[in-house]
Amino acid sequence: MTQTLFRQLERINQRPKIFCRYTAADLWTDPHTSKQMLAFHLNSEVDLSSRKLEFIERSVEWLAARFGIGSGTAIADFGCGPGLYAQRLANRGACVTGIDFSVHSLNYAREQAHKYGTEIEYVETDYLEFSSTKRFDLILLIMCDFCALSPEQRQRLLWVFRTHLQPGGAVVLDAHSLQSFEQREQVASYAFNQLDGFWSAKAYYGFVNTFKYEAEKVVLDKYTLVTEDETREVYNWLQYFDRNSLSQELERAGFTTEEILADVAGAQYRDDAPELAVVARVG
Ligand SMILES: C[S@@+](CC[C@H](N)C(=O)[O-])C[C@H]1O[C@@H](n2cnc3c(N)ncnc32)[C@H](O)[C@@H]1O
Numbered sequence: 509m510t511q512t513l514f515r516q517l518e519r520i521n522q523r524p525k526i527f528c529r530y531t532a533a534d535l536w537t538d539p540h541t542s543k544q545m546l547a548f549h550l551n552s553e554v555d556l557s558s559r560k561l562e563f564i565e566r567s568v569e570w571l572a573a574r575f576g577i578g579s580g581t582a583i584a585d586f587g588c589g590p591g592l593y594a595q596r597l598a599n600r601g602a603c604v605t606g607i608d609f610s611v612h613s614l615n616y617a618r619e620q621a622h623k624y625g626t627e628i629e630y631v632e633t634d635y636l637e638f639s640s641t642k643r644f645d646l647i648l649l650i651m652c653d654f655c656a657l658s659p660e661q662r663q664r665l666l667w668v669f670r671t672h673l674q675p676g677g678a679v680v681l682d683a684h685s686l687q688s689f690e691q692r693e694q695v696a697s698y699a700f701n702q703l704d705g706f707w708s709a710k711a712y713y714g715f716v717n718t719f720k721y722e723a724e725k726v727v728l729d730k731y732t733l734v735t736e737d738e739t740r741e742v743y744n745w746l747q748y749f750d751r752n753s754l755s756q757e758l759e760r761a762g763f764t765t766e767e768i769l770a771d772v773a774g775a776q777y778r779d780d781a782p783e784l785a786v787v788a789r790v791g
Pocket of ligand 1: 558559650
């Protein structure tokens with residue numbers, strides 16, 4: 509009994525091989541956690557799941573001005589969640605496609621589109637597998653989703669973007685900066701019903717182990733969730749970037765960096781900003 513517990517604790521605390529597992533679907537589509545995620549998205553006062561409402565409105569304002577968004581602009585919002593950006597862009601006349609694998613968030617997004625009398629196509633799929641005959645003037649990936657992917661997945665997603673852009677179209681995405689990487693620490697902790705029951709409706713012990721991969725500038729927050737009858741593991745990978753590493757990745761996929769900013773609301777780039785955002789085009 510004691511040895512079994514020892515082995516389990518060893519597994520919990522063992523440093524995994526970098527990008528060894530991709531569990532995003534478990535986090536975003538599990539019926540219990542996706543409900544919690546939607547509540548975070550819709551809480552206009554917190555920067556969890558989506559940014560605060562004030563930021564989203566500023567961001568849409570900036571996007572509209574920067575890309576001349578108006579009637580007929582074709583936009584794809586990858587990882588659109590409950591459509592907080594998609595809806596606002598559609599309200600300005602854009603033809604918006606939102607892509608996400610969270611049914612719960614998409615149901616909310618569809619209800620909103622109906623309420624506002626807007627036609628938005630919401631596609632339920634893993635965005636790495638997205639395929640459409642539509643071509644877009646603007647492709648968005650907002651709230652650092654790019655960072656959750658392995659280098660191979662990022663190249664795959666950039667290829668999906670390339671395939672679906674109109675000639676001259678642009679991609680806008682944001683990422684965590686190296687400044688933020690420096691502030692992360694390796695920690696291990698556990699709590700009963702960790703994060704106020706976020707992970708399960710059943711009683712559980714939640715362990716979080718944060719591992720830093722210094723050379724690769726990657727952090728893993730690994731959650732191990734132990735209920736009476738099962739153990740689940742959720743791996744949240746985060747790749748941190750600087751201007752060069754982000755531009756180089758885009759270049760590798762055939763993009764040219766047009767502008768680097770501090771966020772997707774148009775703030776000027778700063779070395780000490782926690783995030784950076786990029787505008788890129790093919791060629
Ligand atoms: C951090 S949230 C950001 C939502 C939205 N962009 C915003 O800022 O309000 C990430 C979203 O991407 C979705 N997502 C993550 N990985 C995905 C994948 N591989 N395929 C489709 N959707 C994904 C999640 O379901 C979630 O809605």
